[in-house]
Each structure stands twice: as C-alpha cells, then as structure tokens.
Amino acid sequence: MSENRKGSILKPFKALKFIGEKPVTIRTPFENRPTAPRYRGFHVNDQEKCIGCGTCAEICDNDAIRMIEVPGLEPKVGASNLRPAIDYGRCCWCALCVDVCTTNSLNMTQEYTHVSDDLDTFFMFPDSEGIHKVEFPLGYQASEDSNFLDLERVEMEELSAEERGDSFVEIVKGFSKEQAMAEASRCVACGLCTDTCPAHMNIPEYIEAIWDDNLSEAGRQIYKTNPLPEVCGRVCTHKCETACSIGQRGEPIAIRWLKRYAMDAIPADQYGDINNLKVVKPLGKSVAIVGSGPAGLSAAYYLRLMGYKVVMFEKYPEPGGMMRYGIPEYRLPYDALDKDINYIKEVGVEIKCNTTVGKDVNFDDLHRDFDVVLIATGFHVGRSTRVPGTDHKDVFQAIDLLSKITKGEDIKVDEKIVVIGGGNVAMDIARSLARKQRQKYGKVNLIVTSLESRDIMPADDEEIEEATEEGCVFYPGRGPVEIVIEDGKIQGLKTNKCVSVFDEQHRFSPKFDENDIKLLEGTMVVESIGQGPDMSYLGDYSDKLEMDGRRMKVNEFYQTSMDWLFIAGDIIKGPDVINGIAVGHQAALGIDKMLEKKHDIFFHSIFQVLSKSLKFEENCRKSNAKFEGKFSPVINTMLVEMIKKSEDLEKRIKRLIENPNVLIHLDEKLKRPQEADYFERFVVEETVDENISEKDFLKLVEKKVRTAFGLYHDLEKLTKNKELEFLFGYLKDQKKAQLERIKKLL
C-alpha cells in the first residue's frame, strides 16, 4: 500500500493474470449443494420417539411450532397424542427446539430449498422422511453436552440403613429451600404428569409456584384436586414421575418430594387463607360417609366446600383408615396425616370415631337421615393362602399386625419370621417387623417370599431395596405349599419354585415346579397376599344392588344402581391413596350434580370460563367494535356469537356468579375418564380468582385455545374440526337434546 498515495495506473492490469485461472463460479447453483455436516436446515421429527410433550413449542421464540392433535394416536402414560407442526412463515432456524427436545426426536436436516407460490405448503408436519419426502443427511442434531435440560435429580437425603434400622422415625428428611427450587427449576411444564395422575393434579402450576418461591400459590394449586397433600407427598405411588418427559433421557422430576416440601413449608393455620375459603352458605342437603380413608376424606372435603352437611362414621378410634392403620410411621408419620385431617375437620366435616356402621349405627338409619350415603370402607380383611397349617395360632394377617402396631399394642415378634407376599403391604409389614426384631433381639432374621419373581413384584423398587438394606432376605418366585408344624410349633414354610404367575391371557394362574422344594425356617408366619372388603354392614341392600362381576355396577360418578348410594375407594377402584382421592372427588361431583339438578356440569364449565369475563361482556354491550379489538380472532368471534345467540345468557351468567358455589369452583377435569381428552382441557377452567386482570385472563384463555385446538384457526374453519362441533352445536341452538348429546360424549 502506498503511504505516499501515488499509486499507479498500470497496477490494475496485473489482474489479467487471472484469465487462465479456473473461475470461482459454482456450475449448478440450484441443485441442492451439500452443506456443512452441522447445517440448520428443515426439521425432521421421529414420530415414534416423540412424546408430544410440547417443550419445543414452549421454547420457540417465534411461536412457530404448534402442537397438532394427530387422530389415531392414543395418549398413553408419558406421551400425548400431539405432535409438533412447524410454520416456516415464522421459524428462524435457531435450533433451540432441537437442543431442548426431551427425547432427541427433533433434528434438522441439510435440506434448505423450498420455493413455492402456495403459502399453505410453508406449514409443515415434520416426520422421519423429511419435508419433501426426499432423503437428506441429518444436519444440526441434539448432542449430549449441549442440550438445555438438566437431567440429574437433586438427591433427597435419607437416614442410612443403620440409623433407621430400629426406629420408626421418618426416613426421608425432606428438601431444603435451595434443593426444592433447584429441583423445581428442572421442570419444563409439559403437563404429561397431569394427564397421568389419577387426580389430574395441577403439577406444573405448583412446581412453577415453588420455583417462584410463592408457596401459598403452590398450596392453592395442590388443594384444587387433592385435599390430602401431606399424605400424598410421602406415600403416593407417583405415576406422574413415570410419565415425566425429563425422565425420558434423565431422572424424572421428584414431583412427590416437591409436593411434600411445599406443604411442609405452609403452617397448618394458613391452610384456610391460602384457599381463600369464604363461609359457605349451607345448601340444606346432607351426606353420610362410611369410612374415613383417603376416598371418604376427599369426598367429604369437596362436598363440604359445595355447602353440604357431611357426617363421617369411622370404626377405628382415629380417622385415616388404611393411611393410619395400614402404612407404618416411618413412611407416613401421624402428625403429617393429622395436619391434613385437622384441616378437613376445620372446613366443617364432622367425624364420628369408634362408631361402626352395622353395629352402633345401622345402615337403614343412614339412608333415612341423610339425602346421600357414600360408602368408602376400603380393604381391611386380609386374605389367606389357605395352605395347610394357616389356622395355627402363630400365623397372622399383615393388616391386623400393622393396625396393632399403630395402636401401640405389643405383638408377637419371634427371632425368625417368614412373610408371604410381594406387594407394598408385604414390604411394610416386613420392615416393621425387622425394626421390632432389631429392637427386641438386636438383629434381624426375616424372610420375604412371593409368587412373583423379583422384576414383576408389585412393590415399588425403592421399597424392596430399602427392605434388603434393613436386613430382610428375599426369596422371590416361590409358591407356599405347607406350613411345617412339629409338636405344636411352626418350623418353617415349605415352598416350591413358581414357574409362571400369569397365563397367556394375563390371568392369575400360577404354575409350580413340584420337585424344587425349599424349606424357609421361621417360627412365625405372616400372610400379606392381598386384602378384601367387609361389606357386611350393607345387610339386605347388597342383593338389591346390581353387580358387575365381583364389583358393584356404577356410572362415571361412582353412583350405584340405587341413586342415593355412592361408592368410593379401594372397594370400587384403584390400589393406592391417590386413586382413592380421585374417586372421592369424582363421587363428590356426582353427588353435587344429582342433588343440585340445576348445576349442569358442562353448561356450567363453559360459563365458568366466560363468566369470569363478565367485565368484558359489559364492554361488548357498550360497543361491539371495541370488544372485537380486544381479543384474538378465535376468542372474540366465539364470545360475540354467544352473546348474540342466547338472550337469557346474561341472566344465567348473573345467577351463576351470585351462586356462592361458583366462587369455590371445582375442577371438572376429574369427571372425564382416565385419558386426557384434549378438547376438555380448553372448556374446563380451573379456579380463576376474581382479581385476575383482564390481560392475564385473556392470555390464559388464549394459551389454552391454542394448545387445545393446535392450529390458530378462526371460528368458521374450526366448526369442521371433529372435537369442536358439539361446542358450536351448542352455540347454534340451545335445545335440551343438544345437551344430552354433549353429556354422552363426556
């Protein structure tokens, strides 16, 4: 370069030397030139691996990914029936979705050309073959060290095997605030857990509240569908964690421990105001509940909220049923159980203990004195294997021993014990007796045998591991043959090898290998192979009830053939606490629906969404144009149409608003069958507090509309969509027949 700026006129001619050189120009530019191996091109999504968790739609900063409901795909545990569709009129190819994908199913190929004048082709549904069904090598892919999710779980400290060996102190110490927030921060709020939980708890919402350190909001979200959170925080079988999308490639979120942290942190006296309960105007109707297990308590809580007088009858001295007398204290301490039950009492549920229905009170009086009777007596009678020798005095039922331990009575504890059974109850009795043995003899000698082999034992894996740590010896996959008794004393249990437990149709028909015999020494045998109900109190009603196989015939609200009699808990459905709670809540809805006729559940839930928008409704009265400008296209056309169509709408909204129960609104999510019906997600609205600002309410409804309908459609196109036609059918005419058809669908 010339500093003196003289430069020359001839120098440019040096460029002539390039005449002979090969040109830089690319010969055929528009054939797809291969790109770098890491190129960010069009998306490709492996449909099998994808679980439709919607995290890619959540992180997309251009709102380019919309979850489409794929007909023919069945939502199952840990997977929804939605799949991402990508709007290439919005996508900026930043690949955040690829890096956040919970299952690594979404990747990018090296394809980059799509030219068209038909705009609809820019909204694409990526599958494994690629956008134009032309095979392209993969480009930008998710890699281990660059994905955005933290897959390791925050470890919960537990007492070591020695410390807990001989004491009934609770094993789990609980999360500190930092641990809980760190664990809560891992959740991507995909909602798969809510679909799987029998009680459809608002799990992402309360985890979000824990992360925002707003524990009263967390409590409020939990109490919407679960009145026994302290219990569930400790002993729930946490199906939600099996569905957790983070669990696909890493450890699922510790949802149960987070619920426990949230409730432990809220003192009992604050329960009332976090649920902002107002004194409920009594509705003059009363309900009797037999049995205070999880199902009974849950039904009682929600019925009380609706304004009914609830009286509960409990055989044992303390309420709680199986939770108190079945689950040992090291898993569920009684103060935690009492914290929940006291709040239910505080709400106004009257519990009469030590009163056995059928003895102190007979069933007919209940039918006479109360409008509705709900039976939730659970399984308290242990089933015996009836092998020879089970009538010996040293053979006990696990249930009886467990309730004796709870009541503090002393029980027979020999040096060598054999426990028959492979479920959670067997684990409870085994570990309780191991503790008793260590307290009495200083060492544990306890054998647990079960038909099922180790991998298909119904008990939770952690339970089995912790039991082995505490000294229990396991002999899985063996069938009991006979209890060997010599001069009045039990020597042990003769067992054969169990070849298979279920036959091809998965029915229970165990097969044994006779010549593989093994004697398990023990002077005391405890049977824990299952429990059964004791429905003797029904008396002659039991033959009037229609039966469906061995169980009572019930509709979806667990209403038996006699409309005044409802049933809940183990005796009708579900092995665990959370199922009891869910069925209790469902039964409460059914009772409310039956007693309060005018509460049409479906009709009510639509207007619950819209009645909160009464303020907007006034706006629309004043000037329709202003109203139109307020909402996004989908919502506003629907609202305007509704207002126009039904004249008495305004009266109905006003009446619903004045009715106190609408304020303590129930979450109708429960009334649908087990699988999440995505349309239901939109219509049903959870408790929306009155002081929600117009803006937030708008956002909430809109977000739900988009997730529910997948596409951002306007009204006319939506009516062709199958799921919506009964909503708009309703809008078109309000005839009764229309409502009947809706209920059939629910």
Place this chain on the structure above:
Amino acid sequence: MEYQKENSIIEAMQLEFPEAAFTVKKARRIEVKLPSKRLYDFAVRMQKKWGFLHLSAISCVDWINDGEFELVYHFWNYDEKVLVMAKIRIPREKGDSHFETISNLWQPAKFFERDIHEMFGIYFDGSEDMEGFILTDWTGPPPMRKDFITREYALNFFHYREYEPQWLKDMMAAGEGNE
C-alpha cells in the same frame, strides 16, 4: 488495593460531588448515582476536568413500578481507560417527562436524546432536534414504555395467516375415517 486506578478517580470526583454514591462495579467500570439536578455540572466536569471525552451512550430504563425513568450516561476516558456510568432518576409523567440536554457538550447526545424522546417520551429541553427520526410513521404511544404491550398491539392490528395445508386435511379426513 485492588481497583487502585478506579478508586483514585472516585476520590477526585467525590470531593466535588459529596452527595453522589460511587461504587466500583468491576475493573474499568465505575457506577455513580447522583441527583438529577447535579447531572449537568457532573457532565461538564467529566468533559472539561477529568478527561472523559467520549460519551459512549445515554440509556433509559422505564421503572414503571417506581413511577420513574432512569437515565444512564456512559462516559469513557481514552487515557485512563475507565467507563463511568452516571445514573439519575426523573419522574415518569403520563405525557412528556422533561430533562435538560447535554447535546451542547457532546454531539452524540443529540442522537441518544432524540432516540429516548421517541421511544420513551422524555423531552430534552434545549436540544435542537426533537422531531421524529425513526418512528415518523408511528401513531401509537412511545413504544418502549412498559405499559405498551407490543404482542397485544400486533395481534389486534395486523392480520395473521391461517394455514390449510394438504397434510392437515388428509389427517383430519383420516381422523373422520376411523371415528
């Protein structure tokens, strides 16, 4: 002492501005919080006395909850190689808030002040050029104020596309098929 250079600068300034709060954020970064009426004198001394010849930027932050705008003046010293961030708070009126200009000291201030005027609605008295520059065709409120939500405005003002792709029609048809 760790930030020897920065602290010596602070001492020099502290003498003349006792009411200002000086902190050293990190190497080459000094933060000053001072009352808004003292800003102009501070700016004059920065340029004339302490050699901060470069006004890197004037930023404005809308603290809507405190009801205040925060103006942050970033001065850079070519020789000392230190950046001073002078922060002042002015009340946030509904209409135009007012503040004095420093564009007579630094020419770049003309652009920053005009930009803040357009985006936040703060009128800088004494500046020559306060008319529209970027948002000449914008009729709405100053867009950077926190009470203006751009998403809601866009959703209601502009038209968005509704796609009807062939694969969705086939999928829905297939859905009907096996219903």
Place this chain on the structure above:
Amino acid sequence: MDEKITQRSVWEKISAKLSKRSLWMLHYCTGCGAIELPPTMTARFDMERFGINPMVTPRQADILLITGYLSVKTLKRVVLTYEQMQAPKYVVGFGSCTINGGMYWNSYSTMKSLDRYIPVETYIAGCMPRPEAIIASFNELINKIDRGEANSWKDYYNNYNFYKENQEHTFEGPIETYNDIKADAALFNIK
C-alpha cells in the same frame, strides 16, 4: 390468481421466451435478507448468467425482491415502488417474514403477511434463504414466465380494492401513489 393459465397468442409465447432470459431485478433491498444478494449477484453464484441483473430504477425493473421483513415505513415505499414498476412485474418474497411475520411476529412496526399488500409471485423458505435457494426461485420464476403462469401482477388490477383497503388499514389512511392504476390496467385490457 385463478386465471393463471390463459390462452396465449403465438406472439405472447415468443415474447415470454425472450423476456424470461432478461429479467432486471430492482436494486432495492428492503430487509435483512439483502446480505445474501451480493454473493448471488457477484462471482460465486452469479445470477447474471440467468439474465438477471440489478437495475437501479423501478421503471426499468421486472423483479421486486422483498428480502425479508417490511417495516410499515418501508412498506409505504414498497407500494410506491411496486406501482411505479412496469407490468408484467414479479414480486419474490424472501424468507419467513413475508409469509407470517417471521421473527418479528409480535413487533408493532412490521407487516406480517406480504400477500395482503402486493401480489407475490413466489416465496422462498429460509431465514434468510441461501444464494442457492434464491437462484432456485429465480429458476422457477423463469420457468413460470415461460409457461405463462406468472400472472400475479394482474391480480393487483383485478382486486385492487382488496389491496388498497389493506394498505390503508395498515397505514391508517390513504397514501398518495401518483400512479393512475386504472390507466395501467386499461393498457392490458383488464377492466
């Protein structure tokens, strides 16, 4: 754009064959996609061999590239430029922003879908589209002209009110475009 394929006289077929090889692209890069135009125009990808070269004034240009987002202010100039261009004229929409708002879908100052303001011939997916994709779109444009299907510009005259209405809604008032659209339309005996 329903009457795409109209009966074409022999003369029109010949003129299409000739004009497809000498299209002038207006040198007006409206959005950020313009950074991929220099490589397309210059030595490496060289679109000039397809007969496409930048032309400075709208009056002599055939192709108007909308390279990405359009702020409302630029949209006014684009409408002005579009109306100045001589028909037959072709608009090519680059990238996601012209289709459904792209990254700036929630911005208060950018338009969200181009086809409401001016008729668009082809769209290219990308943010921003690569030079190869751009040339692929030119290639397709050339073939469409050859087949006589590139008639989206007639759409502007046919439903002129639709476009005018949308423009006035976005500009919150009519804009003065100094062009007598009716006269232009009459040239091509469109009512």
Place this chain on the structure above:
Amino acid sequence: MSKIDEVRDYELFIGPNHPGIAGNYSFKMKLRGDKVLSAKTDAGYLHRGFEKLMEERLFIQNIAIVCRICVPDPDPNENNYARAVEEIAGIEVPERAHWIRTLVLELSRMASHLFSLGGHAATTGLYVLANWTIADRDRIMELFEELTGGRVYHIYQLPGGVRRDFPDGFGRRVLEVMDYIESRLPDYDDLAINNSLFIKRATGIGVITKEQAISWGVTGPNLRACGVAADVRKDDPYEVYDKLDFEIPTMTEGDSYARMIVRRKELVQSINIVRQIIDKIPSGPVWNKIPNPLKWKVPAGDAYVRTESSKGEYAYYMVSDGGRKPYRVHVRGASTTHGVHVLENLLAGSRIEDASQIMFSLDACPPEVDR
C-alpha cells in the same frame, strides 16, 4: 442570497434504496449546484423494535434475535448479549469457549471488512474488487456454516459459552482460508487500493480531524484513521484479547482513503490473530451449562458491555430485574454516531458526486441506527 444563487439552490431526496450505504437510509439534502449545503438523515426503514421484542422473550430465546440487529457483522451482538448476561448472573465461561468466541469475532470482522472494502470500491465504479472480496468472503461464510450451522446468522454464542465445539479438522481448514485470503490481499492492492484513479477519488474526501472525531463520538476504524489509536480490544479487553499480540493500525489523514487503508491493515491483523488462536487454543468444555432455560432467572443487576465490531464501538446496556426476561436492553450500535450526525457534518460542504463515497467509507450500518 443573490439572484443567481437562488436559482441554483434546490432540495434533493435520496434513498431509501441504497444511496451508497449498506441498507435502507435516506437523506434530505439542500444543494447549490453540485455542492451540498446541508444534509438531514432520515432512518427508521429497518426499525423492528428489537429492544421491545427482547423484553418479551426469555433470556435464551434472545440469542436468536440478537444477531439480526447488524447484518454484515452479527457476532459482536451475540458476544455482547452473552457477556452481559454472564456479567449480571455471574456465570463462569470455560477457557476454550473464550478462545472460540474470539475466533468467531475476528472471522466476523474479516467478513465485514471484505464486504466494506468491496462496497467502498464499488461506489467509485470499481466493481471488480466487489466481485473479488464478496467471493472471498464466501469462504469465511462456509467456515461459519461448518462451525455454527448457519451462514450469516450463527446463533452460536450463548450465556455460558458457545453451543458446539469445533468439528474435526476445522482448525486446518481455517488456516487454509487464512492463507488464501492473505494471498489475495496483494491482488486487492494492485487492483484498487494502489490504483491512482481510486486514490484520487478517495483522497481528501470526508476529512475528519482528530478533535472533531473525538467530539463527534467517532469510534473504530474511522477514529483510527484520524490518528487516535483507540480500540476496545486493547483499552477494555474482553474474551482473550489480552492474551494475543496484535497492533492497532492507524493513519493520520482521516479521509475516506485513510479509512479504507485502516480497514485493509486490520484485515492483516485479524489474519494474524486467527492464526494465533488456532495454534494456542486450549482444549476443554465449551459451555458452562445454565439451568433449565424455560425457568432460568437472572438476578437483578445491570451491565454495560462493549466490543470492537468492524464498524466501531458496539455496546449493550442490559438491566435485569431478577425475572426470566431481560428488563431492558439498550443497543448502542457503532453507527449511531457514524450514520447520523457525523455523516450530516461530512456531507455538508461536500460535493454530491462524493456523497456515496463518504457514506460508504464510514461503513455505517442502518439497522444499527434503527434497531
């Protein structure tokens, strides 16, 4: 004004399509004959409201939108944003990530300088140099495509480091491209930079004195062309610039040609920096993982972060209120001074033929002005 002057005075509106500046920008000029009396810039054609959009996006989502602010030189944006978040949140960045970031910044500087050299020569009719530099710049684009997955927008640097490590054999290919570009520089000199026609056209045009430069807030190559050796990489070092040795080229004349020479010399420095990086880069992780981005909150605080982009001092002022989205991000582009008042001052008194030469020599980038 005398009768004759009155006749010759008129107002001219230039733009917004590419008057000579890379992007939509327009000028209202008052002229007397071909002498520009005064010029008034008018921007806003590329305004998308970045700062507003950034307030409505999560911290991680912003890395995709940030690089769209200045198109020829996107990486200083990404770097500024990442470092601002790291400074507020106190995140440690692994050593190797610092080196990779510096490499990406220098490659981006080279691509932008090549682009502006070509453009600068093109404004005076020398289109061949534009063809050459843009074709060579494409080699760097291909390097970016290999490293980050995107040609122009890399979306590569994020708070905590960078997203991916080098693909294998990348270092070797970078050195090849560096050698190739170094071998091309003499060709550029012969063709344009030492071409006396170009020198005559560019000398004495748009002269900025040292004092004017400082008071007008000129930064970057334009400031170094007036003799002030101020460079953010040396004065306020970031990433690993303090571990590299390179000079700051300066000229004294401060005219359009001097600015071109400074950019041309900076190309050599960048090549030398890239070579140092390639052979000194340590191994190790490239990303210090941030928590789950959908929930991640950055503690309250603010930070003023500066980088030396090819256009000048590029700074971000970010404020966080402890939420999941930045509370305020103010982008101080380098062209906020070059593209607006400096340009108006230089155009006043210049001739209309040199207007595009002046505009391009300042290398102002309108999207930075509009944001």
